[in-house]
Amino acid sequence: MFGLGSRNEFNVEGQTVVITGGSEGMGKAVALELAAKGANIVVVARTASKLVTAVNEIKTKAANKFKQKFHYISADLTDPAECERVIAEVTTWNSGAAPDVVWCCAGFSRPGFFVDVPIEEHRQQMDTVYWTAANTAHATLRNWLEPVLPSAQMKTTRRHLIFTCSTLAFVPITGYSPYSPGKAAIRSLSDTLSQEIEMIHTVFPMGILSPGFDNEEKTKPELTRKLEEADKPQAPADVAKIAISALERGEYLITTNFIGSMMKGTSLGASPKNSIVGDTLLSCLSHLVFLQVIPDLRNKAFAWGKRNGLPGANSTPAS
Ligand SMILES: NC(=O)C1=CN([C@@H]2O[C@H](COP(=O)(O)OP(=O)(O)OC[C@H]3O[C@@H](n4cnc5c(N)ncnc54)[C@H](OP(=O)(O)O)[C@@H]3O)[C@@H](O)[C@H]2O)C=CC1
Numbered sequence: 001m002f003g004l005g006s007r008n009e010f011n012v013e014g015q016t017v018v019i020t021g022g023s024e025g026m027g028k029a030v031a032l033e034l035a036a037k038g039a040n041i042v043v044v045a046r047t048a049s050k051l052v053t054a055v056n057e058i059k060t061k062a063a064n065k066f067k068q069k070f071h072y073i074s075a076d077l078t079d080p081a082e083c084e085r086v087i088a089e090v091t092t093w094n095s096g097a098a099p100d101v102v103w104c105c106a107g108f109s110r111p112g113f114f115v116d117v118p119i120e121e122h123r124q125q126m127d128t129v130y131w132t133a134a135n136t137a138h139a140t141l142r143n144w145l146e147p148v149l150p151s152a153q154m155k156t157t158r159r160h161l162i163f164t165c166s167t168l169a170f171v172p173i174t175g176y177s178p179y180s181p182g183k184a185a186i187r188s189l190s191d192t193l194s195q196e197i198e199m200i201h202t203v204f205p206m207g208i209l210s211p212g213f214d215n216e217e218k219t220k221p222e223l224t225r226k227l228e229e230a231d232k233p234q235a236p237a238d239v240a241k242i243a244i245s246a247l248e249r250g251e252y253l254i255t256t257n258f259i260g261s262m263m264k265g266t267s268l269g270a271s272p273k274n275s276i277v278g279d280t281l282l283s284c285l286s287h288l289v290f291l292q293v294i295p296d297l298r299n300k301a302f303a304w305g306k307r308n309g310l311p312g313a314n315s316t317p318a319s
């Protein structure tokens, strides 16, 4: 938990890993990295054609192509029954053994000012961001924690359930109101589960140069772009590598760059820490930094509002 040892806390060689949202972006990058480390991989997303292409690419990265297996399942994870089906199908495919690692990467953002985004879309974002993760976690943990008769017990490897959040769960930015609340809910679920089980980790990326990012740029307000200009979006492969190294060190809340760590520091609260000394110092330092950052963000928003008017003022009223 404290990341002090040199032991690899996330050895996936020979293990079976399920990655939701594994057909593109960060999820696919995670799949490619873990295939190269010797894992069997199952990627899950809705669009089968993208999954087929992804699996073919993931296969080429296998450390041992004679031993490793690859599979995809098309499912809409906003539906809890679909998550149960996914875990059951993986278990059958895996010769009756549950997956060892489940990494929730599914999700995307549809930015816009709160009043400009129809209320149904806010609810859909909660489904896409929070419920895909919570449904997957629920189905997985029910499977993992199911009591087994002593005579049927077998030695299981160390299991890991990993959520993919966003640093917006630490520091919200205007324009992401359809999205950040779902990510903040994942963080809360993660902290709650960390008191129940030891196998939970959550990754908080900054911008990722993925197909999802290209899409969100289409509806992102100019002000949002301005407020996040300090962020230099990272390549999916870099985000995957940095997150996996942190998992190997046994970290719990994982950030992928300096600004992300500052955002975590200022919002660490009662979350379990990776390192008592390191995280406490980070927290102190980031609180000092944010004394200046918070008014800066607010002033930029105020100045933008003065120039452009209130959100919603020019939008057509809901019918
Ligand atoms: N891009 C960014 O800047 C950032 C992204 N993140 C988070 O990181 C994760 C990965 O993002 P990114 O790399 O951009 O991903 P992409 O948007 O590029 O890919 C999203 C993946 O999720 C799948 N997916 C979406 N909805 C569902 C659903 N209902 N059921 C099953 N699968 C679904 C998509 O496939 P399909 O559409 O076929 O279902 C696809 O495989 C997400 O959780 C995102 O919120 C965090 C910080 C920044």
Ligand SMILES: CCCCCCCCCCCCCCCC(=O)[C@@H](N)CO
Binding pocket: 108, 109, 166, 167, 168, 171, 173, 179, 205, 206, 207, 208, 213, 216, 227, 228, 229, 230, 231, 259, 262, 289, 293
């Ligand atoms: C030294 C400290 C300075 C701190 C400045 C704070 C600036 C805020 C940057 C916000 C960046 C948001 C990245 C997440 C994006 C995301 O999750 C979406 N792209 C969704 O896909």
